[in-house]
Amino acid sequence: MTRLIFLGPPGAGKGTQAIKLAQACGLAHISTGDMLRASVAQNTPLGEKAKGYMDRGELVPDALILDMVRERLSQPDTKSGWILDGFPRNVNQAGFLDQLLAEIKQGCDRVVNLDVPDDVLIARLVLRGQQQGRSDDNEETIRRRLQVYRDQTAPLIDYYTQRQQLVVVDGDQPMQEVTAQLQKVIED
């Protein structure tokens, strides 16, 4: 049974790697960013509330995220294991996840921090904005997202290090190499 959290800044390759590994290992890929973008695309009430925050590069308020994650982790495909991609994003969300996992009698095996230098991140995100047309991949929003990551998400590195769950993987390597190292984390 594999249950993993992918930490790491925007552009680190969390989504790309999570999709590959989830497919290869039969895990549910749970990306709160993808779920929110789907809600925005479908104009749901959640999407309407979340859109402004996403376009500014801010975190969507926890109140909107937590129910969404609770609901997702109750779905049957998560029973064989999961990768959380983009959640938790701050210490409050991490505390909520601890409680939720205790409630549903699940644990998380490893928290992977995909480490990539800022200049590489910015270059990747600008390119993704041009290729995929993601509205939050413009330079101003990218800088804000990196700042939000440093202020609110990076403290989770300490949080999970103290609990001896953190594994750091160098994300500034060829994609296959990163995948191979992540596969080792799963096998260990």
Ligand code: AMP
């Ligand atoms: P991502 O695709 O993970 O980079 O997320 C894109 C945007 O969705 C972020 O910049 C946030 O606005 C929002 N978002 C995704 N996950 C979360 C989360 N766990 N908490 C708050 N906001 C989130």
